[in-house]
Structures are given as C-alpha cells and as structure tokens.
Amino acid sequence: MTVDLLYDWLNETIPFLSGNDLLLLFAILIPALMLFLVIAVNAIVLVYAERKVSAFMQDRVGPMGQGVGLHAGKWGMLQTIADALKLISKEDIIPKLADRKLFIMAPFIIFVGAFIAVIALPFGESLIVADMNIGIFYILAVSSFGVIGLILAGWSSNNKWSLYGGMRSAAQIISYEIPAGLSLVTVIMLTGTLSMQGIIQYQSGGIFDWIVFSSPFSFIAFIIYFIAGIAETNRTPFDIPEAESELVGGFHTEYSGMRWSFFFLSEYANMLVVNGVAVTAFLGGWQSPISGYFNTAGWGIFWFISKILVLVFVMMWVRWTFPRLRVDQLMDICWKYLLPIALMNIFGVGLWTLIFG
Amino acid sequence: MGVIHGEEMVLNIGPQHPSTHGVLRLKVKTDGEVVSDIYPVIGYLHRSFEKHCENVTYEQVVPYTDRCDYIASMNNNLGYAVTVEELMGIEVPEKVEYIRIIVAEFNRIASHLLALGTYGLDVGAFTPFLYMFRDRERILDMFEMVCGARLLYNYIWVGGVSHDLPKGFVETAYQFLDYFEPQVTEYNNLLTYNKIFVERTADVGVLPPDVAINYGVTGPNLRASGVKWDIRKDEPYSIYDKFDFDVPVGQGELGTIGDCWDRYWVRMREIEESVKILRQALKGLPKDGDVHQAIPKKIRPPKGSIYKRTESPRGDLAYYITSDGKPKPYRLKMRSPAFTSLSVLNKISKGWMLSDVIAILGSLDIVLGEIDR
Amino acid sequence: MTRYFQNIWETITTLLTGFGITWVHMMKIKKNNVTLQYPEEKWPRPERNIGFNHDDYNVIRSRLTVDINDCIGCLKCMRACPVGCIHIDTVKADVRGEDIQEVGHVGITSNGSKKAMVVTRFDIDMTECCYCNLCTFPCPEECIFMTGGPNADRHHIDYEFSEYDRSDLIYRFAKKGTQEKMTEIKAPKEPKVKA
Numbered sequence: 001m002t003v004d005l006l007y008d009w010l011n012e013t014i015p016f017l018s019g020n021d022l023l024l025l026f027a028i029l030i031p032a033l034m035l036f037l038v039i040a041v042n043a044i045v046l047v048y049a050e051r052k053v054s055a056f057m058q059d060r061v062g063p064m065g066q067g068v069g070l071h072a073g074k075w076g077m078l079q080t081i082a083d084a085l086k087l088i089s090k091e092d093i094i095p096k097l098a099d100r101k102l103f104i105m106a107p108f109i110i111f112v113g114a115f116i117a118v119i120a121l122p123f124g125e126s127l128i129v130a131d132m133n134i135g136i137f138y139i140l141a142v143s144s145f146g147v148i149g150l151i152l153a154g155w156s157s158n159n160k161w162s163l164y165g166g167m168r169s170a171a172q173i174i175s176y177e178i179p180a181g182l183s184l185v186t187v188i189m190l191t192g193t194l195s196m197q198g199i200i201q202y203q204s205g206g207i208f209d210w211i212v213f214s215s216p217f218s219f220i221a222f223i224i225y226f227i228a229g230i231a232e233t234n235r236t237p238f239d240i241p242e243a244e245s246e247l248v249g250g251f252h253t254e255y256s257g258m259r260w261s262f263f264f265l266s267e268y269a270n271m272l273v274v275n276g277v278a279v280t281a282f283l284g285g286w287q288s289p290i291s292g293y294f295n296t297a298g299w300g301i302f303w304f305i306s307k308i309l310v311l312v313f314v315m316m317w318v319r320w321t322f323p324r325l326r327v328d329q330l331m332d333i334c335w336k337y338l339l340p341i342a343l344m345n346i347f348g349v350g351l352w353t354l355i356f357g
Numbered sequence: 358m359g360v361i362h363g364e365e366m367v368l369n370i371g372p373q374h375p376s377t378h379g380v381l382r383l384k385v386k387t388d389g390e391v392v393s394d395i396y397p398v399i400g401y402l403h404r405s406f407e408k409h410c411e412n413v414t415y416e417q418v419v420p421y422t423d424r425c426d427y428i429a430s431m432n433n434n435l436g437y438a439v440t441v442e443e444l445m446g447i448e449v450p451e452k453v454e455y456i457r458i459i460v461a462e463f464n465r466i467a468s469h470l471l472a473l474g475t476y477g478l479d480v481g482a483f484t485p486f487l488y489m490f491r492d493r494e495r496i497l498d499m500f501e502m503v504c505g506a507r508l509l510y511n512y513i514w515v516g517g518v519s520h521d522l523p524k525g526f527v528e529t530a531y532q533f534l535d536y537f538e539p540q541v542t543e544y545n546n547l548l549t550y551n552k553i554f555v556e557r558t559a560d561v562g563v564l565p566p567d568v569a570i571n572y573g574v575t576g577p578n579l580r581a582s583g584v585k586w587d588i589r590k591d592e593p594y595s596i597y598d599k600f601d602f603d604v605p606v607g608q609g610e611l612g613t614i615g616d617c618w619d620r621y622w623v624r625m626r627e628i629e630e631s632v633k634i635l636r637q638a639l640k641g642l643p644k645d646g647d648v649h650q651a652i653p654k655k656i657r658p659p660k661g662s663i664y665k666r667t668e669s670p671r672g673d674l675a676y677y678i679t680s681d682g683k684p685k686p687y688r689l690k691m692r693s694p695a696f697t698s699l700s701v702l703n704k705i706s707k708g709w710m711l712s713d714v715i716a717i718l719g720s721l722d723i724v725l726g727e728i729d730r
Numbered sequence: 731m732t733r734y735f736q737n738i739w740e741t742i743t744t745l746l747t748g749f750g751i752t753w754v755h756m757m758k759i760k761k762n763n764v765t766l767q768y769p770e771e772k773w774p775r776p777e778r779n780i781g782f783n784h785d786d787y788n789v790i791r792s793r794l795t796v797d798i799n800d801c802i803g804c805l806k807c808m809r810a811c812p813v814g815c816i817h818i819d820t821v822k823a824d825v826r827g828e829d830i831q832e833v834g835h836v837g838i839t840s841n842g843s844k845k846a847m848v849v850t851r852f853d854i855d856m857t858e859c860c861y862c863n864l865c866t867f868p869c870p871e872e873c874i875f876m877t878g879g880p881n882a883d884r885h886h887i888d889y890e891f892s893e894y895d896r897s898d899l900i901y902r903f904a905k906k907g908t909q910e911k912m913t914e915i916k917a918p919k920e921p922k923v924k925a
Contacts, residue, residue, distance in 0.1 A: 056756040058487040245376040324481025417812035420862035505791040511862040552741040
C-alpha cells in the first residue's frame with residue numbers, strides 16, 4: 001500500500017476531487033494513522049506479552065483478573081489498557097530546573113525516530129507505505145535518529161542519573177550501528193539490492209531459500225544483527241542507559257505519566273523495526289516457509305507478524321534470563337568481538353558465493 | 358600530552374535508591390563513569406537500640422535484637438541468648454540447643470538466599486532473584502509453623518526457646534532440604550557460571566586478606582579473601598562443635614582471591630554447608646525435653662560484664678553486656694558485622710566504575726538495620 | 731588468541747544453559763506456579779500442636795485480643811510489653827469475686843479465680859504493638875492472646891485489620907463506662923475509708 005497506489009485509487013473512487021492536492025494529503029494521512037495504530041496496538045500487545053512471558057519464566061502468573069468489581073479481565077488481558085489509562089490520568093510533572101522546551105520535546109523526537117523507520121517495513125507483498133529502492137539503508141539511517149531524543153531527555157532533565165543514561169545510550173547505540181550495518185552488508189551482497197521488497201523476493205521459495213539458512217556465514221550475520229538489535233533497543237543485557245539498579249531510571253528518571261509512556265511506546269516500536277528488518281533481511285519477510293502454500297496476501301501479513309513475534313519472544317527470553325553488562329564490556333563486545341567477526345563474515349560470504357553461488 | 362581531566366562530579370546515591378539495600382547514602386565522587394572516592398553516610402535507620410536496651414528488662418531486649426539484622430533475626434536472638442546465658446551460667450537442655458541450631462541454620466540459608474538474590478538484581482538479573490525468594494519463602498513458612506512470625510521471630514529466649522517444635526516439623530524440614538539441594542545447582546547454572554555475571558563480578562572489587570583483617574571484616578566477606586575464620590568452627594558456641602562441616606574459603610576460581618565473585622561463591626557454598634549441618638541436627642534432635650525448663654523466672658545476671666561473639670550470616674556478631682545486678686542491663690553494645698563490612702567499601706571500590714560500585718556494595722551484603730542499630 | 735575463542739565458547743555455552751532453565755520453567759508453569767490470587771485464595775494458616783497443655787495451640791501472630799471477663803487486672807502483660815503499648819487501670823473491688831452489675835463486671839474467671847480488681851481501662855495500641863508475643867506468656871488466666879491462640883475456638887485468626895483512622899487501632903477492651911461508674915460507686919464510700 002504505497003502512497004502512490006493509494007493516491008491513484010482515491011483519484012478513481014472520488015472523481016470530483018481528482019487531481020486535488022487534498023487527496024494527496026489524505027493519501028499520506030491515512031497510512032500515517034494506520035501506522036500509529038499499528039505502533040499503539042503493538043505496544044499494548046507486547047507489554048502484555050512481556051509481563052506474561054516474564055511471569056511464566058519466574059514461576060508466577062503475571063497479571064490476572066479475578067474477583068468482583070473492576071478488574072483486568074480474563075487472564076489480565078485488559079491490564080495494559082488499564083495501565084495506559086492510569087498513565088494518561090497521571091499528573092504531568094516537569095522538574096522546576098529542567099530545560100522545559102527540550103524536556104517536552106525529547107519523548108516526541110524519540111517517537112518520531114521509531115515512527116519514520118516503521119514506514120519502510122513491508123507487511124505484505126503490496127502492504128508497504130514507502131517502497132524505496134534504498135529501504136534497508138533508509139531504516140539504518142533513521143533508526144539512530146532516536147538517539148538525539150535520548151540525549152535530549154538525559155540532558156534536559158537536569159538530573160545526574162539522566163545525564164549518565166543519556167551519555168551511555170549515545171555511546172551504545174552509535175557503536176552498535178556498525179556491526180548491525182556490516183551484518184546487513186552480507187545480505188546486500190547476496191541479494192544485490194537495497195530495496196526491502198527486492199530482498200524478500202530474492203528469498204522466495206521454501207524455508208531453505210531464506211538467507212539465514214543459505215550459508216553458515218549468513219547465519220552468523222543473523223546472530224550478530226540480532227545481538228546488535230537488542231543493544232539498539234536498549235534491552236537487557238544491554239540496558240545500561242536505563243539500568244534501574246544503577247541509574248534508577250536512566251534517561252527517563254524524571255519523566256512520568258504520558259511522557260514516560262511515549263518512551264515505552266517508542267521502545268516497543270523500535271523492537272518492531274529491528275525485528276522487522278531481521279525478518280526481512282534474513283527470514284524471508286512475508287514469504288511462507290513452505291514453498292507454494294499459504295502464499296496469498298493475507299497469509300503474507302500473518303507470516304510477517306508471526307516471524308516478528310517469534311523474534312520478540314527471543315528478546316524477552318534474553319531479557320528475563322541474563323544479567324546486565326557494564327559499559328566498558330558493552331564496548332568490548334561491540335568493537336572486539338562483533339565487529340571483527342562481522343568483517344570476517346563479509347569475507348566468508350563473498351567466498352561462499354564465489355564457490356557455491 | 359597528558360590525560361585530559363574534566364571536573365569531578367559528586368553523585369549522591371541514596372538514601373532512596375533501588376540498590377543501596379536499605380537507606381544508605383553514598384556520596385560518590387566520579388570522573389565520568391570512573392569512581393574516585395566514596396563516602397558512605399549512615400544513620401538513616403538509627404533507632405538507638407543500645408540506649409533502648411538500658412531501659413528494658415533482659416527478656417524484652419530479645420524483640421529489639423530481631424530488628425537489628427532483620428534478615429537473620431534467629432541468629433541475632435541466638436547471639437544475645439548465648440551471651441546472657443554465659444553471663445548467668447545457665448545450662449541449656451540439649452533439645453533446646455538442637456532447636457536453636459536448626460532454626461539458626463535455616464535462617465542462615467534464608468539470609469544468604471536473600472543476599473545472593475538481591476545481588477543478582479544488582480547486576481541486572483531478575484529471574485534468579487525470584488527463584489531464590491520463592492525458596493526463602495518456604496523457609497519463612499517453616500518459621501511461621503515454629504513460632505508464628507515470618508520475619509521478626511522473638512523465638513530464642515534466654516535459657517530456652519518460646520515454643521517447642523511443632524509436630525511434623527522434622528518431616529517438613531527434610532522435605533524442604535530434599536527439594537532445596539537440586540535448586541542450588543539450578544542457581545549455579547542460571548547465574549553463578551553465567552558468563553555475563555562472571556564478567557561483571559570476577560576480578561572486581563578485590564579485597565586482599567590483610568586489608569580485610571585490618572578493617573575488621575568478618576564472615577563470608579573475610580572467608581572470600583582466603584582467611585579461614587569461622588566462629589562456629591574456631592570458637593564454638595552452643596553445640597556447633599558436634600557437627601561436621603567445612604568452612605568454604607575463596608579460591609579465586611574465576612578471578613582473583615577476594616573478588617566479588619568469590620564473596621558470592623562463598624555464600625553459595627555456605628548454603629550447602631548449612632544444609633549439611635541441618636541434616637545432622639535434624640537426625641540428632643532429641644525427642645523429649647521441655648524447652649521452657651531452663652528459662653529463669655527472673656533474669657538478674659550477677660555483677661560483671663561479658664563479650665561474646667557468634668557467627669551470624671553476615672559475620673562476627675558480638676554482644677558486650679555489663680550487668681549491675683539489676684533486671685535491666687547497665688550497658689549493652691552490639692558489634693555489628695555489616696558495619697565493618699561497609700567501612701571497607703571506600704578502600705576496595707576506588708577506581709572502579711559506577712556499575713561496579715553497585716556490584717561491590719551488593720557483594721558485601723550489608724543490612725542497614727544492623728549498621729545503624 | 732585462545733583466550734579470545736574460549737571467551738566466545740564460554741559465553742555461548744553458559745548463555746544457552748541459562749536459556750534452557752528459563753525455558754523449562756516457562757513450560758512447566760502450571761506445576762511450578764507459586765502465586766496465590768490473594769483475596770480469593772489465601773495461605774493455609776499453619777495448624778500446629780505444640781508441647782503446651784492446649785491440644786491445638788496455633789501460634790500465628792496476629793491481632794491481640796483480650797477476654798475482659800477473664801482479666802484479673804494483674805498488670806503482668808503491661809510489664810512484659812517491651813514497647814509499652816498496653817495501658818491498664820484498675821480499681822479495687824469491694825468484695826473479692828463478686829459481680830458488679832452496674833458495670834457488667836464478672837467476679838469469677840472461667841478458670842475459677844476470684845477477681846480482686848475491676849479493670850477500668852484496658853487499652854492496647856496496635857499501632858505500637860511489635861507482635862513479639864511476650865505479653866501472652868505471663869498471663870495467668872490466658873485472657874490476653876494473639877487471635878488464633880489458645881482460644882482459637884472463640885476467636886479465629888484475623889490478620890486483615892487495617893483501618894482508615896489511626897485511632898481505630900487503639901483497642902479498648904474494658905467495658906464502656908466502667909471508669910465513670912466505678913468512681914460513682916466508690917465516691918460515697920471514700921469518707922468511710924478515711925474515717
């Protein structure tokens with residue numbers, strides 16, 4: 001569903017407005033609203049899933065709704081909605097000594113960073129807002145946009161903990177862009193295109209045509225990308241910017257209510273983006289795992305979403321199993337382990353395609 | 358060209374902070390992430406325990422000792438009871454001795470589980486913390502069976518214990534031990550040998566044995582530095598000399614002797630040793646006997662003073678009591694092991710990063726209730 | 731260089747072990763679950779039988795309760811309390827062991843002892859109580875106890891007794907108006923005593 005297609009379709013269905021600029025505005029606004037809805041629903045579902053997964057791993061049951069009166073529905077399914085309502089109705093606190101303008105702006109910048117990356121995600125064969133010929137490059141470029149928001153949040157709060165969080169996140173996210181980019185280079189070498197749809201079409205066929213299984217090197221590339229992805233979304237074991245046992249809340253220490261929830265909204269949107277790219281680049285995107293079956297447009301959305309959810313589950317699994325790294329160890333892993341391996345990997349994939357390809 | 362130094366920043370950790378283990382305040386001088394000086398500020402939980410004791414009778418001191426080290430109340434009660442008994446020359450029935458050992462060792466396990474679990478939390482692992490609390494909860498259930506309280510027991514009295522063990526307690530205890538022993542392996546697999554955890558703790562915050570002795574550090578923190586010193590073994594009180602157990606010391610398996618990982622590991626090993634003691638004590642527990650038999654009608658120790666130390670889960674817990682022959686102590690002083698452990702923090706965490714300071718503080722296993730008293 | 735690859739190998743193996751443990755726990759959640767849905771489900775209270783004379787002595791420490799009809803006003807519990815949260819006032823009864831109808835005073839306890847004192851005030855401040863159980867042991871009539879204690883048949887365990895107002899946590903066990911009535915009764919007799 002590119003904007004152009006939508007524009008053409010609107011021109012045909014509403015003839016008396018055809019050629020009007022208003023239609024172009026509609027054609028842009030409709031996908032934008034839908035994407036916002038996708039992000040919001042994604043956050044609600046993932047917060048619930050996160051609470052349930054963590055609870056099950058820790059011998060608990062998580063949110064449950066039993067008993068009389070107001071409660072969170074069966075199995076606590078309304079818990080996130082209740083949380084959202086609570087967050088909306090909370091007092092909006094802005095510290096007296098904070099840099100007011102930047103403080104208000106920061107959560108939105110982070111959210112915009114996540115939002116503009118989502119537009120390049122291919123949810124289906126024709127279901128993509130902006131099918132750019134440099135799609136994967138675009139996502140890599142704009143996904144570090146959110147860092148500005150994090151630094152602003154850390155700086156403007158006028159709190160030492162926030163400052164630490166902001167500084168840490170800047171160093172972390174910028175460093176981990178490099179192994180993530182290098183591991184995607186292997187994909188680009190194989191497919192010869194930067195377009196998201198092009199990469200997916202290259203992997204058409206069954207599960208063994210996916211890039212992740214095409215050679216051992218591409219499997220390693222997938223692992224490196226996934227680790228870097230966890231780091232880019234600030235999740236344990238790389239959650240040092242918000243490490244609650246050290247930095248209280250990191251960059252969002254001073255935030256509360258709706259502003260705070262925007263940080264969470266964009267964190268989960270970032271997970272969607274990172275895993276969406278992983279699915280597109282390595283796991284065949286919206287392609288069915290069985291060649292020739294379930295390959296219609298409807299199934300395409302199902303495959304894409306379910307593949308993302310599997311990766312999101314792994315991220316949660318990681319978070320609720322491992323301790324947190326230290327700042328210098330985080331850099332060690334990036335520069336001494338992931339980066340050399342990713343570089344060797346490019347060489348390996350080149351050799352592999354030369355010999356077997 | 359020299360190294361560029363920015364301005365140093367004073368960071369105020371606490372008194373309200375997720376990982377200061379209570380209401381401790383740390384004034385930390387930092388240069389970026391690197392910490393150059395730490396100044397702990399204590400006293401936020403001061404309840405003037407020692408002055409209070411001068412105004413209540415000897416029996417009434419026991420509930421106050423509960424509230425010093427609230428994680429290991431049984432051991433605090435035991436230390437106080439043993440001290441007053443020695444001052445008065447009371448012989449305690451064998452059954453009481455066994456019951457005391459059983460509850461004290463169970464409480465040692467519970468206390469170490471809390472220490473290890475929250476240590477996991479300090480370095481960011483949430484799940485082991487909940488597993489350990491789940492098992493600690495079962496020990497607390499047993500204490501509730503024994504004395505009706507879950508945290509502040511007031512169970513071990515001068516000359517006896519408040520209640521006899523309930524029917525079926527021994528079976529429940531055996532059941533728990535059978536269930537618990539495999540869990541230790543699980544903790545080890547999940548947290549102890551986890552590479553990230555090892556990286557965070559091994560070689561970090563090394564406490565050399567001579568420094569530990571100079572600062573008066575005791576308990577698992579001292580043993581982790583390689584000094585084999587356990588009052589249960591070297592200066593036995595109660596009937597600890599009857600039991601066969603090892604004193605685990607730090608060997609620097611994954612780093613240097615006396616690092617955070619060793620302090621963690623010594624506690625994990627001590628849990629296993631406590632299980633060993635418990636199995637022997639449950640086996641030897643006499644069937645008959647009145648637990649109230651030796652409790653004196655009026656506690657009026659003869660004039661004089663006494664200093665007696667016992668091994669609490671945090672180390673060398675000692676009471677100094679001066680009696681003037683009246684039913685209230687003339688002076689009571691408590692030597693708290695956590696206080697000396699905290700005093701070494703500045704020495705061992707200089708030059709480490711902010712995250713390491715949290716890890717080192719967690720590995721010392723302090724309880725603010727005991728430091729401030 | 732071997733150290734480098736050893737590190738990678740150790741990381742992979744130990745992290746996979748951790749993955750395995752949490753996975754097993756997640757799969758066995760039905761069996762392992764320890765959460766109780768509190769208002770609907772409650773912990774079974776520990777039932778026990780210990781070496782006292784009572785057949786079924788439940789030691790759980792909860793709300794302090796006094797059977798005022800059994801209280802002889804000996805002040806032992808007040809003296810045992812380490813925090814001083816028990817306040818008792820007594821007035822000497824004219825005749826030992828006789829009922830005083832005006833204030834509902836019962837002369838003889840359920841154990842058969844004759845009372846010499848009328849309890850005019852018996853206040854326990856539960857906000858100060860430290861639940862140490864020291865007051866229940868010296869009581870000769872076993873009239874002060876934590877609910878569920880020796881008198882569990884009469885008073886069930888009650889641990890949900892939060893209040894909206896602090897003053898509601900000061901329990902007044904003495905019968906209402908005893909203080910005023912007793913001064914009224916005593917007043918005319920006082921000159922006789924002096925004379």
